[in-house]
Amino acid sequence: MPQSFSVSAARSDLNKIQLIGRIGADPTRTEVGDRHVTKYTVATSETRPDKEGNLIKRTQWHRIVYWQAGDWFNKVKKGDQVYVEGTLRYNDYIDKDNIPRTKAEINQTSFRLLNPSRSQAQDEDDE
Template identity: 40%
Template sequence: MSVNKVILVGRLGSDPELRAAPSGLQVSNLSVATNHVAYDRDGNKNESTEWHRVVFFGRQAEVAGQYLKKGSQIYVEGRLRTNKYTDKDGIVRYTTDVIGEKFQMLGGRDEGGSTGRDDGGWGARDSGRPMIDDGGGFGSGGGFEDNSRPMPGSGGGQRAQAPAPQRSAPQKSVESFDDLDDDLPF
């Protein structure tokens, strides 16, 4: 078993770069800064900033390009991807990107945290802010599903519809915990 999961909370260092791939799929690149604070033995504060390149695809890229701005605070869930390329001098280089699977806009209205309108089915969380989800993360999360990318082997961009959940009969309530001990085999 292996896990490739990244969670970031940070601020955008620039406006999102939105472009269309040759296939027409929207791609948005974000530069997200996170801070780390540590104290040395003498109690001196050492703060460092780490910059992360985050990439979103499809509807998520469009929403990020529309609502996020430089300085916006954002929560991101995704996975790491390492890319290899050769630069103009023939030197092999590597970059590590976070492939965004979900994001949530944080902060106030001025920071891009609230759109001031109905969330349009994005699956708002308890915070009342939209959680944008491509469906590729762990659990259901109730977020927006990006159907623009085909599932492997599906032959198209539409995901199968799950049948509507069936309501089960109400469970018999237990009167007390004492009743549970009577049938235990040990």
């Protein structure tokens, strides 16, 4: 049975990314004009069997950009498990060899620290 799709004006497009993963490096914060931008990476992994049935772990790295002020980024460190929600954006640029490239980034709209890394949790216990 064929599926039908609505083209009514009441429906809108959706660009929403949800990730649960680990921070790859401590976030960095810079100023662009009068705005603050925080950048960091999140690694997500999945394990799947190969043709022989051996489990293979595959990790994807995601670039995250956050365009708001706040000091939350001081509280997260490399290795922390986080939940990130945002929209996917593609940015075109010319690299140093004059080759056109496209970079995918997630524009963060929501963030939650799920589990601190083991070293951070141990540091807090030592205090």
